[in-house]
Amino acid sequence: MADPVLTVSSEVRPDLRTTGICLTVALGSRTDPPELGGLTHLLEHLVMSAPLDGRSFSARTEWLGGSVNAHTGLEEQQFYARVRAEDADAVIALLLRAAFAPDLSDAAVTAESAVVLRELAASAADPNEVVQDAVLAALFHGHPLGRPVGGTPAGIRAANPDAVRAHHATRFLGAPAHLAVVGPHPPVLPRGGPAVTPLGSTAPHITPEPLPPLVAGPVRWPEDFAWVCLGARSPGAGDPRRPGHDVLAALLGSSPSSLLYRRLREELGLGYAFEAWDRGYTEAGAWRVLAGAGEGDGAQVVDVVRDLLADLAGRGPADEDLDAARRGLQMRLLVDSEDPLEAARSLGVRTRAGTAPWSAEEQQAAIRAVTAEDVAAAARAVCAGLITVVRPEGRPR
Structure with a gap:
């Protein structure tokens, strides 16, 4: 044991x-x-x-x-x-x-x-x-x-x-x-519990494994409402490029300030439930957009996401859109930091169970430092390996 x-x-x-x-x-x-x-x-x-x-x-x-x-x-x-x-x-x-x-x-x-x-x-x-x-x-x-x-x-x-x-x-x-x-008080740990070691004194014990080739199967649209997820690999945990992918996700997220909200919901009326996020793991991350698509709308939803990504990959975001995305991410960090439970949870995940340094202030600074070119680079990387999955699947046609 x-x-x-x-x-x-x-x-x-x-x-x-x-x-x-x-x-x-x-x-x-x-x-x-x-x-x-x-x-x-x-x-x-x-x-x-x-x-x-x-x-x-x-x-x-x-x-x-x-x-x-x-x-x-x-x-x-x-x-x-x-x-x-x-x-x-x-x-x-x-x-x-x-x-x-x-x-x-x-x-x-x-x-x-x-x-x-x-x-x-x-x-x-x-x-x-x-x-x-x-x-x-x-x-x-x-x-x-x-x-x-x-x-x-x-x-x-x-x-x-x-x-x-x-x-x-x-x-x-x-x-x-x-x-x-x-x-409001420092914790008092029980006697006889596990030994406590200093922060940063242990290292992650996960052994990286080689990444396999991407497998992109055919998209089979059902006749009724479906959930479509577009995903791509992103930088792994600790990679300095990760904030750019976070901002890219915010630009295509569920906020009314996002590009995807304005295009998908306000202009085309195609979306009600959608979100975008990025998670980092040892070997790589996973950048994703999830959207609900009504009957016959799925392919158009995918085209909208792909077109927005291609536009961002080529020109980057406008200054006001970039600023709104960065502010939204910083606000989320602030809200989490002010809630004692969310602050405790963030510390656990972001420090990778106490094996890596992290602070909310440093994360905010990293978000503020993201440039339009950083976002464009993230969009280019996502476009290069973007796949689409839909559930429930329709029958082969």
């Missing part, structure tokens, strides 16, 4: 009456064995729901009036809570115990496996979620970054209690972990 490696950061804000707590572990779906897809996702459920002296971490925290949640990504897990300040230390102790010494009994694993299977069934019935897994699978075909984040029904059924316990003992406990706390 590996010894947990924990780093801790706290931000003391005396004006707050609540505390945001987030434990980020550098373990995601990409580490699942291919035949056990969803193993890490199942472990997330067990940390939150397995009993601690009769009640789970989730139940005991919400019994105190707090709110809790968790998620599994491609390269990290997060377990987080927002509680009254006077309850923060007790909840931190519960969270660390639930994460590093959970009840992984046969009964607990069997019960939570059934819950995860129902969650996967619900996700499979939602084309909005299916299309996002599908575009990652196309961008990173056969690569760990292309695996479904939630896993597969077959993988969950194959994840017996022994496999779950082994995954926790080796992968989970061996991964860098970071506890971020934002509240």
Whole structure:
């Protein structure tokens, strides 16, 4: 069994009456064995729901009036809570115990496996979620970054209690972990918990793998409403080109100030629900635009996105559009930084579980420094590898 490696950061804000707590572990779906897809996702459920002296971490925290949640990504897990300040230390102790010494009994694993299977069934019935897994699978075909984040029904059924316990003992406990706390008082960690090491003293443990060729299959439009996702590879985490891709996504996002909003919704009336974003991982990132398309509108929606990208690749954005996109991203960072829970979560993700330096101020400065040429370069890179995926798919024609 590996010894947990924990780093801790706290931000003391005396004006707050609540505390945001987030434990980020550098373990995601990409580490699942291919035949056990969803193993890490199942472990997330067990940390939150397995009993601690009769009640789970989730139940005991919400019994105190707090709110809790968790998620599994491609390269990290997060377990987080927002509680009254006077309850923060007790909840931190519960969270660390639930994460590093959970009840992984046969009964607990069997019960939570059934819950995860129902969650996967619900996700499979939602084309909005299916299309996002599908575009990652196309961008990173056969690569760990292309695996479904939630896993597969077959993988969950194959994840017996022994496999779950082994995954926790080796992968989970061996991964860098970071506890971020934002509240009116510095946290008091429980005695006997995991050893705390200085920030930056650990390194990411993910081994990069060669990226495969892009796989762009045919687009088969259904007769009714569908979700279309256009995606391209982008720079990996820590790459200095990433802010340019963030601004490019903001220019094609859901804000009424964006180019895509003005073209797709105001001029053509083709879109109601759409968004754009970029995420960075170890080997590469994934830049995406997601849009709902009505009957017969899908191809035109794709043309609009491609035309806007081509225009940005050639001329870059106008000054006022660039300024609006940068301001929007900076405002989002400000809003997150003022919310204790979102601030704690951002610290966990942006520092890659405490293994990389990051601050909201530095991120804002990087966004402010993005030029029109930076955006044009990002658009050219996206145009060169842009693929389109649609769900539900229509029949071959």
